[in-house]
Amino acid sequence: MTDMRINADFTRRCVMRSQDMDWTASPMAGVERKMLERIGGEHTKRATSIVRYAPGSHFSEHTHTGGEEFLVLEGVFSDETGDYPAGTYIRNPIGTKHAPHSDKGCTIFVKLQHFETSDQAQINMDTRALDFAPGISEGLSVLPLHQTPREHAALVHWRPGTYHSRHAHRGGEEILVLDGVLSDEYGNYEKGTWLRNPHMSSHRPYSEQGCLIYVKTGHLMPDYLAGL
Numbered sequence: 001m002t003d004m005r006i007n008a009d010f011t012r013r014c015v016m017r018s019q020d021m022d023w024t025a026s027p028m029a030g031v032e033r034k035m036l037e038r039i040g041g042e043h044t045k046r047a048t049s050i051v052r053y054a055p056g057s058h059f060s061e062h063t064h065t066g067g068e069e070f071l072v073l074e075g076v077f078s079d080e081t082g083d084y085p086a087g088t089y090i091r092n093p094i095g096t097k098h099a100p101h102s103d104k105g106c107t108i109f110v111k112l113q114h115f116e117t118s119d120q121a122q123i124n125m126d127t128r129a130l131d132f133a134p135g136i137s138e139g140l141s142v143l144p145l146h147q148t149p150r151e152h153a154a155l156v157h158w159r160p161g162t163y164h165s166r167h168a169h170r171g172g173e174e175i176l177v178l179d180g181v182l183s184d185e186y187g188n189y190e191k192g193t194w195l196r197n198p199h200m201s202s203h204r205p206y207s208e209q210g211c212l213i214y215v216k217t218g219h220l221m222p223d224y225l226a227g228l
Helices: none
Strands: 014-017 031-039 046-053 068-079 082-085 088-092 106-112 123-126 140-147 152-158 167-169 173-184 187-190 193-197 201-203 211-217
Touching: 014 187, 046 068, 082 088, 082 123, 123 140, 152 173, 187 193
Parallel strands: none
Antiparallel strands: 014 193, 031 046, 046 106, 068 082, 068 088, 068 106, 088 123, 140 152, 152 211, 167 201, 173 187, 173 193, 173 211
């Protein structure tokens, strides 16, 4: 696993339906994952995964040499700093370390090794306790998670029957569908689907039945990805 490359061509659009993927073992017993994006091995340059902790499982202490961002999807994730239930959004900047575990089990969406060195924001946000604000289109509401000059991350709720205008993604776009179904002219994306749209791609998204998504934009500029 020294040079694993999964969805490593950032000029291509990719769609991964995690709900149809098998779990694969990690180096720690009881911790499994579904790899959505990966460059390198265990001490990888970059990784995006859905990770499942069995009840009573743990991962060894490690340092976030490139930062860590995760959203708890189910259960309760824990480390020495606290317990984080479903809906918690965490950012651990470069240089931080922890020894995660889960007493009752949990599932998280996690991104590793993608922070800019200047981004030292430490975030612990219970998204289920916060209010969404109106979005740029009728039927959209937004909960900002984090923003830098290069990237923006948020949760976006789509009411049933919401249509968004066609738009291009300067710096690309990454989406995880957390609930419901998101659609565009290329297909329908159910809960658990992960999409990555490259720099300056465009589409016209909508949701007939409504949905909740995690979305990150601006982080796929070619200059930033050139060294991967």
